[in-house]
Amino acid sequence: MTNVILLGPPGAGKGTQAKTLSERTSLSHVASGDLFRAALSEGTELGLLAKSYMDRGELVPDEVVIGMILERIAQPDCANGVIFDGFPRTLEQATALEQALSKHGSTIDAVLYLFVPQDVLLRRIAGRQTCKTCGATYNIYYFPSHRPGICDACTGKLYQRSDDSLETAQNRLDVYFTQTAPLIDYYKHQGLLHEIDGQREISLVADAMLLALNINPELTAPPKE
Secondary structure, three states: OOOEEEEOOOOHHHHHHHHHHHHOOOEEEHHHHHHHHHHHOOOOOOHHHHHHHHHHHOOHHHHHHHHHHHHHHOOHHHOOEEEEEOOOHHHHHHHHEEEEHHHHHOOOOOOEEEEOHHHHHHHHHOOEEEEEOOOOOOOOOOEOOOOOEEEOOOOOOOEOOHHHHHHHHHHHHHHHHHOOOHHHHHHHHHEEEEEEEEOOHHHHHHHHHHHHHHOOOOHHHOOOO
16 A cells, blocks of 8 residues: 655645546545545534534544544555545644554655745636636636636636635645645655656656656556547
């Protein structure tokens, strides 16, 4: 079983790269946000426990989040390993995760850190637009729709999420660099960190991540259309 943590600030492309990496390996993509949504919608015991904290406006304790993660990685599709996306976010969560995995005879094998300069991150986040009809995403700086405000795929109306405003984007990055950035040094000292240039094309970033995991990209290349 191989466990990989995908680390990087908002706008670095973690979700996209985790999905791509999962498709090109036997590793399952485990996103903490997806776990929360699934647990809440399914009304599981842990989901209801998490909801009780959220309803009070409190942070969900690490042990509850880790409980969800352990429950998820115990499923058959995670037998070969997982890619952790969105967790851990703090040093406390990192050590708690290691202790939980250790009890199950498992460890963190590699941490892939997607590095992207802050000015690029701001444009990626604040320039993001989403189609109200089909959910397609665009970016006014990097890949805008052909007609401003109109989706190329379905002609639906494009909008900007409230948490994608420039002010909110800066705040999200400030929180990240305060709380999560210390994990970079933490995993570097453990010899687990691999820094990946997140500014390149998606396929090139994916290839670099595979090489960091000692996997030949050519052997896992997606089929040509």
